Structure formats: structure tokens, C-alpha cells
Amino acid sequence: MSDTFTFGPFLLSPGTRVLRKDGAELSLGSRAFDILTALVECNGKVLTRRELMAIAWPDLVVEDSNVRVQVANIRRALGCGQDGARYIASVAGRGYCFVAEVARTTAEAKAPSLFNFPLPLKGAVGREEAVVELSQVLQDSRLVTVVGAAGVGKTTLAVLVAHGLHDVFQEAIFFVDLSTQDCGEMVAEALACAVGYTGPGAELFPGLLEVLSTRRTLIVLDNCEHVIGAAAALCVRILEGCASVTFLATSREALRVSEEFVYLLRPLASPPNTGRLSAQQAMDWPAIQLFMERAREGGVRDGLSDDDAPTVAALCRRLDGNPHAIGLVASRVGTYGIQGVADLLENQFALHWQGRRDACPRQQTVEAMINWSHNLLTEHDRQVLYRLSVFCGEFPIGAAVAVVSDERFDAFQVAEAIGDLVDKSLVAVSSLNEEIQIRLLETTKAYAATRLARLQGRDEIARRHALYYAQQLRNHAGRQAQPGSADVPTCAPEIGNVRAAMEWAFTAQQDLALAAEISGMAAPLLLELGLFRECKRCCERALKLLPESLRSSTIELGLLESAAITYYAGGDYDGEMTHVVERGLALSRELGDVRSAFQFLAGLHLALMANGRFAESLSVSDEYAAMAAAQGGPGEAVIARWMEGSSRHFRGFQRAADDSYGASVELVALHELRPLHYFELKEQVVAGLGMARVKWMRGLPIQALQLALGAMEESRRHPDSFYLCATLCFPILLGNGLTDLAEELIQELENVANDYKVAVRSQVVHFLKGLLLHGRGGFPAAAVHLRQCLDMLPPPKMSVVRTDALQALAEAQFACGEALAALASIDEAIELAEKTGGAFNLADLLRTRVEVLQGLPQGRQELLEDLLAQALDCAREQAALGWELRVALSLARLKASLGKPREARALLEEVYARCSEGFETRDLMAAAQALEALCAEPVP
Incomplete structure (x- = not known):
């Protein structure tokens, strides 16, 4: 390719495979370069992940996450998000699009096209x-x-x-x-x-x-x-x-x-009734032009004659210049001729456009138009049209044949009738994945549904429609992607018709068992499509109207599981989720469904942790472990260790948590994990993050960083977990001095949310920005973001985030000279930690409280020394060397200020000597500098 492209300060030369910024060449991997070239060349057009995979990895099978990683590399190289620059946009569920203005030096710009947008007519006559x-x-x-x-x-x-x-x-x-x-x-x-x-x-x-x-x-x-x-x-x-x-x-x-x-938008202009009208004069009027254009499409080969011109003008006036009505009439000219059509209108229809006064508004202007077309149909075609009205939106012609055909109309007759309806413009035709799709126009559907409602067999047709889509859902069962994953569903039943089937089944209430069954099978599809709110409504209605015969059945169990997923994914951890999970757990045990019991126990454990009920979560993990030992396999044994480790970590038992996580790693090495279900996947994500945090708190920052980076990479496979990963790993990045990477993580978090439209957790974004600004010393701005986070996060939901945010806010307030406000913030954090049992950072919270108290005039130094000694004991009890180092540093400084340099140095040296890695990290560098200063001071 000889073309070159320029955008912003960049020049891209695909032929020489060079990317320059302001004349300086940039380094970009070969696959990233290929993806960038494709996006730039198709500027403004969405390229799917599969298209990009075919470009960057031809003849290879790779995971979707590889594309996202390469796009993240490109964004980093281009500086996306810096100073408002934006080059690559994510289009949820579809792919990526280059959105910056691009200049191509030689080749002509491609003809623009709009994705998933109706194609325009070649022209709209008179418009x-x-x-x-x-x-x-x-x-x-x-x-x-x-x-x-x-x-x-x-x-x-x-x-x-x-x-x-x-x-x-x-x-x-x-x-x-x-x-x-x-x-x-x-x-x-x-x-x-x-x-x-x-x-x-x-x-x-x-x-x-x-x-x-x-x-x-x-x-x-x-x-x-x-x-x-x-x-x-x-x-x-x-x-x-x-x-x-x-x-x-x-x-x-x-x-x-x-x-x-x-x-x-007024009707098309028609010639007035002023006497003789020639064909040439008539063709100057838009309504006549449209009439003849539609007549030619219907098979008319001759043009408009002078004799027929006044008749056509009268028809157009009678149809009030309505383009749709004109098209319907003109399409039959090939069959009946112009005069024959005029006679039909005159003799068979009074064409009362206002219609019945008791009819709905739409029918008052449309019913007569559809009536005319309807009366031109054979009885056979009419019956097929009525029956097609049970469908919603577009649907395959095979589905239409399956639902409509019966002992009265066989499949061939139905297919033939559909062809006739297409010819008469009553049914639209399109193609999807090389499969013919049909669709009734809205007004035609409403008209046909009214006629079908008058027939005794209406409910039978609707029932066959519901049974057909119930079978489609059964066929689709087991092929769903995990909710919130990056996988795009394929070959799923049309969700509009699934909705219609459910609605009829519930509204008619002739077969609530069928309604519940469809709901139970539709819920995973709704989750697969990311329609969490609709899935929630679906499950709640089905559970409320569940017939007695299906109480304590597998259908109820499936509805409870889907409902629990919607609550958790939507952040509704308390209230209904706990009730649903507990009911699901009891039912799964009643039915002897061990898989579901394990799934619900994992869901209950996650809900309890999210609500800050850490002691209860530890009890649930013990229950899971006992059940895993009795009824589970290697997979359940691993999950039990994950749950146990996570609960122990947040409770503050870091050595025990480390042991649990270590046991899980050993088990995974011995046994390949089975496919995990939704809540089990979330336990895996939380455990991966917990492993990193435990190492960090135990004074192993380098190991913590490696585990955190691995956890972030793994979370890219499950984008709805990415916000959780960013939240829990962020302090580790800051502690290792990786502020630039932390900033990129915030941007990536927002990009992933746009890619897959998982919930955009604004409170998390404010939290991370507040921590980043705090780490960089921008305390006033940090305080603003942290307050916004706390305002959006009522306790006890996400208590881990709230506790950390309160501590960071207290430190920022103290740095800004707001000591009393800082004391209130840190006291609230300590109270929350004690109330929830989330003592994972209690030692560090106590350290912050002492540092705030030191800034108050009434602070007693001896009392502060005792408080720090308590914090030190807390850190040692938790085997949290990371916290111990921070507390020891504060205590050493306090002792030195009280004239106890020997005690200060001995304390800090003892703790520092037990540290084995991460000597370039912030805390260890601060400790080393303090030791150097203490050694330089004369000891009395």
C-alpha cells in the first residue's frame, strides 16, 4: 500500500510499516501495527474483534482478550486520554472504531456506510x-x-x-x-x-x-x-x-x-381537479411520480397515458397523497389495471379514513388502507397474515412456517402465502446471516392481530408460537456464554419473540407452567445478552406467579440462580439477593442438586463479603469446605480454599489466608479445574486479588505486584470483574511507585466499561482517582474525588472501598490543614472496620489516627505512643509485616521526638531487618532514610 495517513501529530505509513509522532519514529509491535492500520484505513467504521483477529493473527485461533490487549497497547502509544486526545473508540459488544480525523495522501476516501442502520431508498419521490x-x-x-x-x-x-x-x-x-x-x-x-x-x-x-x-x-x-x-x-x-x-x-x-x-411532513402533492390533465402535466406532481414508480415495480411496463392521467390523479387525491397508501394501490395496477383499481376503491370501499370512533388512533387513519389491501387477499392469505401477527419484529421464515402451518395449511401453502404477502408489500423481507427474515409492518401487524383476536383459534396460534420458542430456548441451552464475559452470543433465539411468548403465556394465564418454563430458559439468554435489568424483572415475575406444581422444582431453582446473578452484577448485594440465595440454597439441597448448592453457597459468600459481613462469610466458607469434602471433587476443594482465604484475608488473618491460598495453588497444580459457573468465577477473581493483597500486607511488595499484574490480566477475560480488580489492586501499584501504570489502569477501566458495557462504577473511578492524586501529593483534588466516592457509596455496601476511601480522605484532609475533619473521617473508618469485622487494615487505620492526633494541640505524646504500640501489636498478630513496617516507622519517629532515639532505632532496625524484598518501594525507602537519620544522631 502506497498511501500514508495523518491524524493529530501522527503519520502512519503502512507500506514502510512506520508510525511517527512529530517526525520521531515510534515503536509498535507488529500485531498492534496491523490492527492500527486496519482501524485507520476504515476510519469511522466499526471493525469487530473477529475481523481484527483475522488481520493480526491470520490462520490462528486466539482469544478475544488478545485484541483488547493490543488495542490497549495502541492507545498507550498514541496517548489516548492525555489532554483530551481520543483516537480509538470502543463499541460495546461489536468492536473498535477509529474516531480521530484522518487525512489520506493519495487514495480516495471510502464511501461511508452506517452499521446496523436501515439502508435508504435510492430516492424519496417528492421529498x-x-x-x-x-x-x-x-x-x-x-x-x-x-x-x-x-x-x-x-x-x-x-x-x-x-x-x-x-x-x-x-x-x-x-x-x-x-x-x-x-x-x-x-x-x-x-x-x-x-x-x-x-x-x-x-x-x-x-x-x-x-x-x-x-x-x-x-x-x-x-x-x-x-x-x-x-x-x-x-x-x-x-x-x-x-x-x-x-x-x-x-x-x-x-x-x-x-x-x-x-x-x-405533509402528504405528497397531487394535481388539483381542474379539468383535463395530460400525462406530461401529471408527471410533474410527486404523488403521480410515486404512483407510476410503484406500478412499474408491480409489473406495469407501459408509461402513463393521457387517458389514464386524470384517473391516477383522482386516485392520489383520494388517497390524500399518502405514500404508503399510494404504494399499496399502485402495486395492484399490474393485476387489475388503473381503471380496475379505481373501481375496486369506488365499489368496495367508502374509504372512511377516520374509521370507527371507538377504534384506537392508529386505526383511525390506517385501518382503511390495510382493509383495502386485506380485501385483495385470498382467504388463505388472510388467515396466514392473521397468524403471522403473533410474531414480533423480524423472524426467520422457517419459524413462520413452523408456527402457522397445521392440518388446515401445510408448510408449502404457508410458504407460498408468505411470498404473496411479500409481493403485496404487507410483509418485508431481509437477510441475516444468510437466512431469510420477514417482518410485518407495524400497522399491518396491529391490523392482523385485531382480526386474529376475533377468531377462536387465536390462543392456539399464540400457544404454538410460545411452544416453538420454548423449543428454540431448549436447543440453545448449554451454549450460553458466561454473564459479563467477552463472548458474543451466536444463533440465539430472537429475544423479541421470546419476550412475546412469555408475555402471552403470563397474560393469558392459560398455562403458567409454560410461562415459568420459558422464563427459566429465557433468563440465561437475557444474561448472555447483557440485559440484566430485564432478566431481573423476568425472574421476579416468574417467581411471583409460579404455579404450585412448579414450587420446589428445577425451574424455580434456575430462576433463583439467574435472579441472584442479576442482583450481584447490579451491585444489589443486600436485601433481595441474600433472600434469593438462601432460598436457592435450601431448594438445591431439597432437590439434591449438588452443583446448584455449591453455586448458591459461593453466591452467598460473595454477597456477605460485599456487604461487609466478613465473620459470616468465614462461616459460609467453612460450610462450603465441609460440603466439598463430603460431596465435591477437586474443583470444589480449590474453591473452598479460595473462599476461606478471601474471608480470612478481609478478617485480618493474613498468615492463615496465605496458607489457604497456597493450598489452592497446590491443588490446581495437581488437578485441572472444571468449567466454573458465575459465582465460582467471581470467587476465582476475588481469590486472585486476595493473594496479591496478602503478599503486600505481609511485606512482600514485589511478589504482590507480580500477582496483581497477573490478576489484572486474568480479569480482562471477564470484563465485568475488571472494576473489582482495579479497586483491590490499585494500592499495590501505588505502593510500588507505579503511578503512571495506575493512571493507565483508570483509563483502561473506562475503556473496558465502554467495550462491554458492564456497569460503569462511577464511585470506583472517583476512588481510584482520589488515591492516585493522594499518592502524587495533590491532596485538595484527592479529597474532592474521595468525598464523591463516599457520597455515592452508602455503608455497609463495598465496605472495603469505603474504609480505604475514608483513610485516604483523612490523610488528605490532614495534609490540607483540616485536622478535625480528618479525625472524624479516620474514626468513621475504624468504626466501620470494627463493625464489619474487616480488620485487614486496622493496624494502618490506627497509625493514621495517631498521625492525625499528633496535629491536634491537645494531643498527649505518651498516649499516642501507647496507641501506636497497640497498632504494632495488631499488625504482628495479623502477620502483616507491611503494616508493621509503617507503624514502626511512625512509632520510631514519635520516640525520637520524645528523646528516645535508641529505642526508636532498635525498633525500626528489628522490623526493617525482617524485610526481604521491595527495597525500592515507598515504605521501605522511607524506613531506610529514617534509619539513616537516626544513626546519624548522637545517642545519649
């Missing part, structure tokens, strides 16, 4: 001026609603305009089809799904706003009228919280919110 006007309005207004009657072409216009604005919005354009959403609470989730945000969490909007704020974005909200209130509220909230978003909505009525620009 050229509307496209220009609306495009300009969108650059001046952030909320524009295209308003008009059903079938007037709102969606067509919106798609055309969006494609025309790809240069303005750099292809950050998303299409949200609300026609498949049957309740307002699903509107926000539909938008999140369209932009790739599928993360768990109790609150959807913070993470969604973070995704949308990364670049200028255009969101097309299509078909808002049936969820108008929710759509309006969504627009207002996002516009208030994110200045980079523009909305283009389509609706039959305005949203009626502040600063909305309403663009009224």
Missing part, C-alpha cells in the same frame, strides 16, 4: 426539499420531531437525512425502532441496546450518558407515538445531561417538550 430542510434544521436544533400521519413517509425521510449527515456526525448515528417496544419502560433500554450499552446496574442512565458523551451523536427514534411519554422523558433527560447528542424522532404527534422543533 428532496424536505431532506435539505430537515438536514439544516438538525444542525441548528438538538431535538427535531418529524410529525405526520401513518404511512406519510416519516421513517423514509429520517433514514435519508441520517445517511446524508454521516460527515457531520462521523457515522455516530443510531437507529432505534420503538415499534417493537410495547411499554414505556422499555424505551430507554431500546436506546441503550442500539448504541451498544447492555451493562448491568441499578441505574441505566449514568453509563448510557457516558457512552453518548464520547462524540457528537445523532439518534433516530422511530415510531414514538405509542410510547410518547417515555420517549419525551428520555429525550429531555439525555439532552439535559449530554451536550453532544441530537435527536431526530418520528411520531404521529409531537413530543411537546421544551426546545422541540416540530417538522410537519
Whole structure:
């Protein structure tokens, strides 16, 4: 390739494989270079991880995490995040996109395309001026609603305009089809799904706003009228919280919110009834042009004659210039001729566009239009159309044949009828993964569903639909990826139809057992897709309405397990999670399901630790170990040691924790681990972090760092655990002086959240930024972030983070001269540690309290010496040499100030002599300097 690319201060030459910044050549690995080249060449286009793997590792099978590591290397080389620079954006669940402006020196720019966005028509007859006007309005207004009657072409216009604005919005354009959403609470989730945000969490909007704020974005909200209130509220909230978003909505009525620009899309102009009209004159009118274009598509070969021109004009006027109605009528001209179509309209339909006054608003303007098309169908085609209305969104033609066919209509007849409906524009056709998909237009579906509801067999059709998707879920069972993993689900049943099947089964209440079974099988699919909030609602409803026959069944057990996962992934550790896990544990034992019992015990253990109930968590780990010895295998024995080690670590028993973790390592060396389930995977993650923290607290900072880096690498395989890894490993990085790596970790944490849309834990980001600023001496800014973290983190949830944040805040406040506030903060931290039993850093908390007390005028030095002696005893009891060194340093300084240099030196020398590594780390360097100073002083 001879082209070169420039972006920001960089020049990329793929032909010579050179990357330069401001003229200086940068070093970049070969695979990273290949990935960067592909992203830059496809600037603005999303490349999937599989595409990038094929580029960087041709003919090799590698894991997705390799791509993420290489992208992290590229971001580091380009300085992403420094001074606001942004080059590579993550698109959740899909891949990566180069977003900086790129100049190519020789080759022509590629034709732009929008991913996962409806293709525009070659042209919209009579809408050229509307496209220009609306495009300009969108650059001046952030909320524009295209308003008009059903079938007037709102969606067509919106798609055309969006494609025309790809240069303005750099292809950050998303299409949200609300026609498949049957309740307002699903509107926000539909938008999140369209932009790739599928993360768990109790609150959807913070993470969604973070995704949308990364670049200028255009969101097309299509078909808002049936969820108008929710759509309006969504627009207002996002516009208030994110200045980079523009909305283009389509609706039959305005949203009626502040600063909305309403663009009224009028019908296509038709010639007035003024007498004789030639074909040439008629073809100047957009409605006539569209009529003839659709007629040609329907098989008409001749052009418009002067004789037929007045008839066509009358038809268009009668159809009120509605593009959809015109298309329906014109498509039958090839069969009936122009006059024949006119006669049908005149004789068979009064075409009362207002419809029945008791009909829903949509039917008042659309029913007659669909009625006309419906009455042109054979009875056979009508029945098939009615039955197809049980489907939602797009669905495979095979599914349609399986559900619709019966003893009355065989599979061949159904397939033939679907072909007829496609020809009549009542059913749309598309292709997905080389499989034919069909979809009823929204208005057609509503019309057909009304007709189906009048038939006695409606529930039987809906039941067959539910049974079909129940079988699809059974076929899919066992192939799901772990919730929160980087794997992308494939060949899963269409979630829209799964939802429809569940909804019918619960609403009809004719077969609650089937409803519960579908829910139980759908829940893992929802987890697989990252729809944690929807999965939670699904499980809660199914458990509430579970029929007595399924109480204490495997179906209830599966629902409880999925519900527990949603609670944990969403940070809802207390309350319902504990109740659900305890019920699941009791039921698994009742059913003799050992696997589930182990899973629920692990979940209970994690919930207790997250809630700061460390003593109880140790009891649960003992229970797990006993059960593992009696009923488990090598895998359970390993997990038991993980749980035991983690509980002991947070309780403050560091030597015992080290022994437990060491035993787990020996077991893993002897026995290959079986595949782990969700909570077992989380235990593995926590144990990996615990091993690093134990080594750090025991005065082995180099070993701790190696384990922490390994744990971080492993957590990249499970992105929903990455925030936990960053939180618990961060002090180890700072203690080893790796502030630059710590800063990169914060950026990577945010990137991973964007990649996979796991919950963006804002409180964790504030916590880490506060620790980093504290470590660099920026105490006022550190205090701001730490306060924000604490405000967002009510006790006792995540008590480990809260305790560390309070200690760091106290030290920052003390450095800023706020001694009383610092004392209040450290006292709260100590009280929390004692209340929760989380004594892992109690010795260090006591040390901080003494240092704060030293800054108060009423502090008694002798009393402070006793307090430090207590802290020293605490550290020694915990076998925490790392804490012992810190406390000994503070105590030595205090003794020296009290005229006891000999005691000070002897104390510090004894502790320092037991340290065996990490002499370049912050604590050991401070101790060495203090010893040198003490040795230089004369001893009385």
C-alpha cells in the first residue's frame, strides 16, 4: 500500500510499516501495527474483534482478550486520554472504531456506510426539499420531531437525512425502532441496546450518558407515538445531561417538550381537479411520480397515458397523497389495471379514513388502507397474515412456517402465502446471516392481530408460537456464554419473540407452567445478552406467579440462580439477593442438586463479603469446605480454599489466608479445574486479588505486584470483574511507585466499561482517582474525588472501598490543614472496620489516627505512643509485616521526638531487618532514610 495517513501529530505509513509522532519514529509491535492500520484505513467504521483477529493473527485461533490487549497497547502509544486526545473508540459488544480525523495522501476516501442502520431508498419521490430542510434544521436544533400521519413517509425521510449527515456526525448515528417496544419502560433500554450499552446496574442512565458523551451523536427514534411519554422523558433527560447528542424522532404527534422543533411532513402533492390533465402535466406532481414508480415495480411496463392521467390523479387525491397508501394501490395496477383499481376503491370501499370512533388512533387513519389491501387477499392469505401477527419484529421464515402451518395449511401453502404477502408489500423481507427474515409492518401487524383476536383459534396460534420458542430456548441451552464475559452470543433465539411468548403465556394465564418454563430458559439468554435489568424483572415475575406444581422444582431453582446473578452484577448485594440465595440454597439441597448448592453457597459468600459481613462469610466458607469434602471433587476443594482465604484475608488473618491460598495453588497444580459457573468465577477473581493483597500486607511488595499484574490480566477475560480488580489492586501499584501504570489502569477501566458495557462504577473511578492524586501529593483534588466516592457509596455496601476511601480522605484532609475533619473521617473508618469485622487494615487505620492526633494541640505524646504500640501489636498478630513496617516507622519517629532515639532505632532496625524484598518501594525507602537519620544522631 502506497498511501500514508495523518491524524493529530501522527503519520502512519503502512507500506514502510512506520508510525511517527512529530517526525520521531515510534515503536509498535507488529500485531498492534496491523490492527492500527486496519482501524485507520476504515476510519469511522466499526471493525469487530473477529475481523481484527483475522488481520493480526491470520490462520490462528486466539482469544478475544488478545485484541483488547493490543488495542490497549495502541492507545498507550498514541496517548489516548492525555489532554483530551481520543483516537480509538470502543463499541460495546461489536468492536473498535477509529474516531480521530484522518487525512489520506493519495487514495480516495471510502464511501461511508452506517452499521446496523436501515439502508435508504435510492430516492424519496417528492421529498428532496424536505431532506435539505430537515438536514439544516438538525444542525441548528438538538431535538427535531418529524410529525405526520401513518404511512406519510416519516421513517423514509429520517433514514435519508441520517445517511446524508454521516460527515457531520462521523457515522455516530443510531437507529432505534420503538415499534417493537410495547411499554414505556422499555424505551430507554431500546436506546441503550442500539448504541451498544447492555451493562448491568441499578441505574441505566449514568453509563448510557457516558457512552453518548464520547462524540457528537445523532439518534433516530422511530415510531414514538405509542410510547410518547417515555420517549419525551428520555429525550429531555439525555439532552439535559449530554451536550453532544441530537435527536431526530418520528411520531404521529409531537413530543411537546421544551426546545422541540416540530417538522410537519405533509402528504405528497397531487394535481388539483381542474379539468383535463395530460400525462406530461401529471408527471410533474410527486404523488403521480410515486404512483407510476410503484406500478412499474408491480409489473406495469407501459408509461402513463393521457387517458389514464386524470384517473391516477383522482386516485392520489383520494388517497390524500399518502405514500404508503399510494404504494399499496399502485402495486395492484399490474393485476387489475388503473381503471380496475379505481373501481375496486369506488365499489368496495367508502374509504372512511377516520374509521370507527371507538377504534384506537392508529386505526383511525390506517385501518382503511390495510382493509383495502386485506380485501385483495385470498382467504388463505388472510388467515396466514392473521397468524403471522403473533410474531414480533423480524423472524426467520422457517419459524413462520413452523408456527402457522397445521392440518388446515401445510408448510408449502404457508410458504407460498408468505411470498404473496411479500409481493403485496404487507410483509418485508431481509437477510441475516444468510437466512431469510420477514417482518410485518407495524400497522399491518396491529391490523392482523385485531382480526386474529376475533377468531377462536387465536390462543392456539399464540400457544404454538410460545411452544416453538420454548423449543428454540431448549436447543440453545448449554451454549450460553458466561454473564459479563467477552463472548458474543451466536444463533440465539430472537429475544423479541421470546419476550412475546412469555408475555402471552403470563397474560393469558392459560398455562403458567409454560410461562415459568420459558422464563427459566429465557433468563440465561437475557444474561448472555447483557440485559440484566430485564432478566431481573423476568425472574421476579416468574417467581411471583409460579404455579404450585412448579414450587420446589428445577425451574424455580434456575430462576433463583439467574435472579441472584442479576442482583450481584447490579451491585444489589443486600436485601433481595441474600433472600434469593438462601432460598436457592435450601431448594438445591431439597432437590439434591449438588452443583446448584455449591453455586448458591459461593453466591452467598460473595454477597456477605460485599456487604461487609466478613465473620459470616468465614462461616459460609467453612460450610462450603465441609460440603466439598463430603460431596465435591477437586474443583470444589480449590474453591473452598479460595473462599476461606478471601474471608480470612478481609478478617485480618493474613498468615492463615496465605496458607489457604497456597493450598489452592497446590491443588490446581495437581488437578485441572472444571468449567466454573458465575459465582465460582467471581470467587476465582476475588481469590486472585486476595493473594496479591496478602503478599503486600505481609511485606512482600514485589511478589504482590507480580500477582496483581497477573490478576489484572486474568480479569480482562471477564470484563465485568475488571472494576473489582482495579479497586483491590490499585494500592499495590501505588505502593510500588507505579503511578503512571495506575493512571493507565483508570483509563483502561473506562475503556473496558465502554467495550462491554458492564456497569460503569462511577464511585470506583472517583476512588481510584482520589488515591492516585493522594499518592502524587495533590491532596485538595484527592479529597474532592474521595468525598464523591463516599457520597455515592452508602455503608455497609463495598465496605472495603469505603474504609480505604475514608483513610485516604483523612490523610488528605490532614495534609490540607483540616485536622478535625480528618479525625472524624479516620474514626468513621475504624468504626466501620470494627463493625464489619474487616480488620485487614486496622493496624494502618490506627497509625493514621495517631498521625492525625499528633496535629491536634491537645494531643498527649505518651498516649499516642501507647496507641501506636497497640497498632504494632495488631499488625504482628495479623502477620502483616507491611503494616508493621509503617507503624514502626511512625512509632520510631514519635520516640525520637520524645528523646528516645535508641529505642526508636532498635525498633525500626528489628522490623526493617525482617524485610526481604521491595527495597525500592515507598515504605521501605522511607524506613531506610529514617534509619539513616537516626544513626546519624548522637545517642545519649
